[in-house]
Amino acid sequence: MTFVKSETRFPSKAHSIYLAHCGISPLYAPAAKRASELLTEQSLHGGGHFMDFYTPELDGFKEQMALLLQTSADNIAAVRNTSEALSMVANGYPFQPGDEIITFTHEYPADYYPWVIQELKGVSLKLIPNRPARSDIDPGLVGWFSMDDLEALITPRTRIIALSHVQFTSGFAADLQAIGALCRERGIDFIVDAAQSLGSMPVYPEEWNISALASAGWKWLLGPIGVGVFYTSPAFPRQAGPGAGRRRNHDPGIRLPRPPVDATHHGQAV
Numbered sequence: 594m595t596f597v598k599s600e601t602r603f604p605s606k607a608h609s610i611y612l613a614h615c616g617i618s619p620l621y622a623p624a625a626k627r628a629s630e631l632l633t634e635q636s637l638h639g640g641g642h643f644m645d646f647y648t649p650e651l652d653g654f655k656e657q658m659a660l661l662l663q664t665s666a667d668n669i670a671a672v673r674n675t676s677e678a679l680s681m682v683a684n685g686y687p688f689q690p691g692d693e694i695i696t697f698t699h700e701y702p703a704d705y706y707p708w709v710i711q712e713l714k715g716v717s718l719k720l721i722p723n724r725p726a727r728s729d730i731d732p733g734l735v736g737w738f739s740m741d742d743l744e745a746l747i748t749p750r751t752r753i754i755a756l757s758h759v760q761f762t763s764g765f766a767a768d769l770q771a772i773g774a775l776c777r778e779r780g781i782d783f784i785v786d787a788a789q790s791l792g793s794m795p796v797y798p799e800e801w802n803i804s805a806l807a808s809a810g811w812k813w814l815l816g817p818i819g820v821g822v823f824y825t826s827p828a829f830p831r832q833a834g835p836g837a838g839r840r841r842n843h844d845p846g847i848r849l850p851r852p853p854v855d856a857t858h859h860g861q862a863v
């Protein structure tokens with residue numbers, strides 16, 4: 594394998610060869626330049642021309658993400674981060690008391706707390722047990738899980754299986770295609786955190802029967818902090834309720850009642 598030093602695109606290459614880590618990656622220089630142009634525009638004109646600049650960027654973002662995820666731009670929304678998208682799914686999902694969610698024992702906090710909060714509504718959270726990577730290391734350390742362990746937790750009350758594609762500590766990659774097929778068979782919504790994989794591994798949510806998928810933009814996607822991507826399958830937002838999935842930014846996902854007064858004009862005659 595040959596590493597090409599492109600200092601124009603990746604200024605970090607001037608002092609190091611960057612391979613990867615599971616934190617914040619060096620920002621792709623053209624992205625840094627564009628972000629700074631947008632901020633300059635806002636500092637000069639406020640909201641004046643801002644939308645003329647911003648709207649095509651947002652559309653371009655959705656088109657690029659749709660290409661990467663092999664889906665349509667209508668299924669993509671821009672979010673601030675993975676946690677925001679997964680919290681929207683958890684808070685909007687129409688859980689009934691007694692419903693069940695399955696996740697992995699050692700999940701990243703963004704994939705754990707949104708579901709824990711649902712326990713207050715009488716939902717039960719079931720954790721797939723950890724299998725140590727090797728018999729000679731501490732069994733408390735993050736390893737992996739088997740399909741058998743996952744399947745053993747499924748009951749007729751299972752509504753959601755929520756998992757990271759790649760675990761943030763062990764690097765274990767779940768077989769999304771197989772789990773998606775299992776979810777299709779059992780009528781379960783499959784929710785995926787792709788923060789540790791998107792940009793480095795193929796992720797095809799539509800083909801793999803994933804209902805909702807979120808990722809940070811600043812790991813393998815080499816984007817800025819504060820930008821994340823949120824995919825929802827065409828059927829998911831309407832089935833899952835307000836906020837659970839937005840087909841577009843500013844679209845709550847379902848038809849909401851109109852506000853009692855037209856707040857747009859602050860009560861003034863138009």
Ligand SMILES: Cc1ncc(COP(=O)(O)O)c(C=O)c1O
Nearest residue numbers: 674675676701703757761788809
């Ligand atoms: C599995 C996983 N999900 C999500 C994130 C980032 O979460 P957020 O985008 O909410 O900051 C990380 C960051 O380390 C992660 O490892």
